[in-house]
Amino acid sequence: METPLRVVLTDINPEVVAAWRAAFADTPGIEIRNGSILDEKVDAWVSPTNSRGRMDGGVDAVVKRHLGAGIQLRVQRAIRDGFAGNLPVGSAVCVPSGAVNPKFLISTPTMVTSSQNVSETLNVALACAAAFQAIHRQNDAEPGSIRSVALVGMGAQTGRVPARVCANLMWSGHTLFHDHQFADYDDLRATITAQLDDLEQAPAERRVRIHPPERGTSRG
DSSP states (O other): OOOOEEEEEESSOOHHHHHHHHHHTTOOOEEESSSGGGGGSSSSEEEEEEETTTOOOEEEEHHHHHHHHHHHHHHHHHHHHHHOOOBBTTTTEEOOOOOSSSEEEEEEESSSTOOOOOTTHHHHHHHHHHHHHHHHHHHHHTTTTSSEEEEEOTTTTOOOOOOOHHHHHHHHHHHHHHHHEOOOOHHHHHHHHTHHHHHSSSTTTOOOOOOOOSEEEOOO
């Protein structure tokens, strides 16, 4: 039987933490903490980035200081090799961290350029879904290599996404991890984009489950 993924949501912003507790209240297997991602002993950290993988602000900069400058080189090399140097929102790369903890860093853009205001977009849902898709892909390549992951409040700092919106969009992105495994990131983006109206029209306090396509690999 497949081991459930341990998911830790951690942030230094108490408003984000409170919003997560509301959004994920009925979601099993989620640990929520008020603290730094650097303190989490997990297999992978997820760092919100920009499309070029420049780790020069927000959580990216904190992670680069902790893991060393080489991590940005690995992220940018993966973006160059897999996406011709430009990682679209709704995609992610997973690279070895060079450390024992975490073993992997997953970089997923919430914005195209550094410090972009994404508060009026649905980029957080796309980025969160892409991060979990990257876990599927890594575990397909090396079964069991990622059994635990830590994420921060995506877009809530430099992207200026309100805490409640951030939490609900992350919940929407997370539901796809359990519902569906996509063939590629284009498929993932198309599925979410087709349902953007549902997300955009939802009040800030309401969550929206993104429904997987009929075709593909269902995960029940």
